[in-house]
Amino acid sequence: MMNKEVSNADVPLMASPYDLRVSLGAHVNEGGIRAALESGDSGFVHSFTTGSTVDGPGVRLVAWLTGCQFRCLFCHNPDTWKITNGMPVTVPRAVEVIQQYRHGLRVMKGGLTLSGGEPMVQHRFVLKVFAAARDMGIHTALDTNGFFGDRLSDTDLQACDLVMLSLKALDPDLHRRIAGMDNGPVLAFARRLAALRRPIWLRFLLVPGLTDHAGEITRIAQFAADLGNVERVDVLPFHQMGRFKWDELGMDYELRDTEPPSRAKIEEAIARFRARGLKAF
Ligand code: SF4
Secondary structure, three states: OOOOOOOOOOOOOEOOOOOOOOOOOOOOHHHHHHHHHHHEEEEHHHHHHHHOOOOOOOEEEEEOOOOOOOOOOOOOOHHHHHHHOOOEEEEEHHHHHHHHHHHHHHHHHOOOEEOOOHHHHHHHHHHHHHHHHHOOOOOEEEEOOOOOHHHHHHHHHHHHOOEEEEOOOOOOHHHHHHOOOHHHHHHHEEEEEEEEOOEEEEEEEEEEEEEOOOHHHHHHHHHHHHOOEEEEEEEEOOOOOOOHHHHHHOOOOOOOOOOOOHHHHHHHHHHHOOOOOEEEE
């Protein structure tokens, strides 16, 4: 069972994903974590943010969930890796937050995005929160690295309006170097979404010296075009806004001296996707 506290009254739910947040769920014991993961009645959330226009269509309410199985070299939120760095939030509490913003989200043709971390670590919580959002007529988007895609049934996937799939690399060795895990399940998930004709927005992080090889980008573009269900590609420039988190957490940050890509490099990458007939930005 979860310890009696299921929310940290003093910790604001709304915060920036760039805030360093640690140990907000440290009072939850292992049994409590397991029970939450198994039931999906509670989740662990780094923060909620509103007003985002880059995390799905329209204006979004975003919940940043904690827990991630990847260890991306370029991660700008390493405080989301550990599930208990997030605050425990019950489904009814999450629904209250959504209800608060429901009118604005509908007027601004936006919706709810569950991101992380990797939200699929807490897939049962994700499904419960999405079901509640859809009952309110709110668009739902899942921002995922795709590795745990098989945790969702085909029916579950029909209930998720959009999958924002973050593809770190197509080359298996490069993917392992970046994320510490294989990309086989990620690619399989993308193909399954294609077979089910569920829309994907592909997200690709452009990191100088790591993911900016022309051949690799072209192959990703070809892969995305072949899927046939990629509605949009976002080329996201690497930045250093998360560097302080690596420092504060005492973690070794390999990319500490890597500069953001130039505008020209970003445009070049976008052009490679567009050359395969994709809408890229
Ligand atoms: S998948 Fe996302 S949250 Fe997880 S390590 Fe990679 S960048 Fe960070």
